[in-house]
Amino acid sequence: MLVDSHCHLDLLEREQMPIDEVVEEASAAGVDHMLCVSVSIERFGPMMRLIEPHAQISASVGVHPDGTDVHEPNEDELVALAGMDRVVAIGETGLDYYRVEGDTGWQRERFRRHIRAARACGKPLIVHTRQAKADTLRLLREEGAAEAGGVLHCFTEDWDMARQAMDLGFYISFSGIVTFRNATDLKDVARRMPADRLLVETDSPYLAPVPRRGKINRPAWVRHVAGHLAELRGESLESVAAVTTENFYTLFSCARRGRSAATTPM
Ligand SMILES: [Zn+2]
Ligand SMILES: [Zn+2]
Numbered sequence: 470m471l472v473d474s475h476c477h478l479d480l481l482e483r484e485q486m487p488i489d490e491v492v493e494e495a496s497a498a499g500v501d502h503m504l505c506v507s508v509s510i511e512r513f514g515p516m517m518r519l520i521e522p523h524a525q526i527s528a529s530v531g532v533h534p535d536g537t538d539v540h541e542p543n544e545d546e547l548v549a550l551a552g553m554d555r556v557v558a559i560g561e562t563g564l565d566y567y568r569v570e571g572d573t574g575w576q577r578e579r580f581r582r583h584i585r586a587a588r589a590c591g592k593p594l595i596v597h598t599r600q601a602k603a604d605t606l607r608l609l610r611e612e613g614a615a616e617a618g619g620v621l622h623c624f625t626e627d628w629d630m631a632r633q634a635m636d637l638g639f640y641i642s643f644s645g646i647v648t649f650r651n652a653t654d655l656k657d658v659a660r661r662m663p664a665d666r667l668l669v670e671t672d673s674p675y676l677a678p679v680p681r682r683g684k685i686n687r688p689a690w691v692r693h694v695a696g697h698l699a700e701l702r703g704e705s706l707e708s709v710a711a712v713t714t715e716n717f718y719t720l721f722s723c724a725r726r727g728r729s730a731a732t733t734p735m
Contacts, residue, residue: 470727471695471710472502472717473688474642475561475595475622475670478526479505479516484674484685491687492523498689499710501525501727502717506561506595506622508533510540513550520555527724529558529595531583534565534576541579547586557721559587560595561622564608567599580608587617593720594619596639602630609637620720623672628658635666640720642668645678645686648697659701668720669694669713 473495478488495503505520507513507530520526530550532539542550551559562583564576587594594617598605609615620640624631631641641662647655671678671694673686678693692706699709718724 470714471498471500471669471691472504472714473500473671473673473691474504474620474668474713474717474721475506475644476503476673476688477506477508477675478503478673478688479512479519480508481674481685481687482519486674486685486687488519488523491689492525495688496525498692500688500691502527502714502724503688504529504557504717504721504724506558507531508561509536510542510546510550517553517555524725525727526555527557527721528555529560530556531560531562531595532579533561534563534579534597535568542582544582544586544589547583548590551586551590551592556592557724558593558595558619559583559590559617560619561597562594563597564601564605565597565599566601566604577604577608580605581612584608584612584614584617587619588613591617592723593617596621597623598626602626606630606633606637609634609639614639618720620668622670623676624658625652625655626658627654628661631658631662635663640666640668640716642670643694643698644670644672645676645682645690645694647701648679648693649682650679656701659698662702664712665716667698667709667713668716669698669709
């Protein structure tokens with residue numbers, strides 16, 4: 470039993486991978502729950518319709534920090550959408566200074582609105598951070614993100630950042646990147662992680678893990694991520710699967726277990 474804590478099934482569909490097949494393949498690999506993460510408000514509606522028939526898929530609502538020329542929801546709008554059935558988190562949000570040139574103030578404003586919305590609706594944050602360590606931590610602190618909690622997804626930063634995020638009550642999620650041979654420092658972070666803060670994800674269709682590197686990623690392959698973490702930590706795949714699944718349902722507390730993803734009103 471495994472959970473893919475972060476995937477983009479609507480983007481997979483665009484890669485000619487029909488959701489029915491993706492979900493079936495995931496089930497066959499023991500992945501019985503997936504969190505489909507929103508990247509824009511424009512895409513949110515179609516994404517919700519896509520996942521609707523599949524009870525084992527939860528969703529989030531938010532605007533990716535890389536998104537430009539997209540609708541900027543205010544706090545109330547995010548809170549309203551977060552109240553929809555199956556929506557268990559706010560995101561993905563955060564800061565990504567890698568892809569942006571010039572002024573980055575708009576990213577910080579967007580991130581702040583998402584943190585406020587998460588606090589207002591009591592749902593955790595899915596945080597994307599790239600080349601923005603200091604500002605990410607600063608904004609999480611300034612906006613009181615510890616109250617909502619959340620996860621730093623697709624973690625690629627150092628131990629110091631992991632530790633500071635965990636001090637704020639955040640979880641750390643590892644993707645296929647941790648399986649890459651040259652990810653030496655990240656493997657070290659994975660070894661040091663306390664088990665009760667650990668999550669696994671694919672971020673599919675991106676970042677396929679070894680031994681599928683370069684292919685279109687899919688939730689079934691979260692198994693390779695968990696398997697690699699198990700190897701690094703000297704644990705069994707079963708124990709990494711069990712602990713990351715428990716952590717998932719602790720953090721995303723309104724996700725229903727396994728294949729009954731309907732949420733209870735909060
Ligand atoms: Zn991301
Ligand atoms: Zn993502």
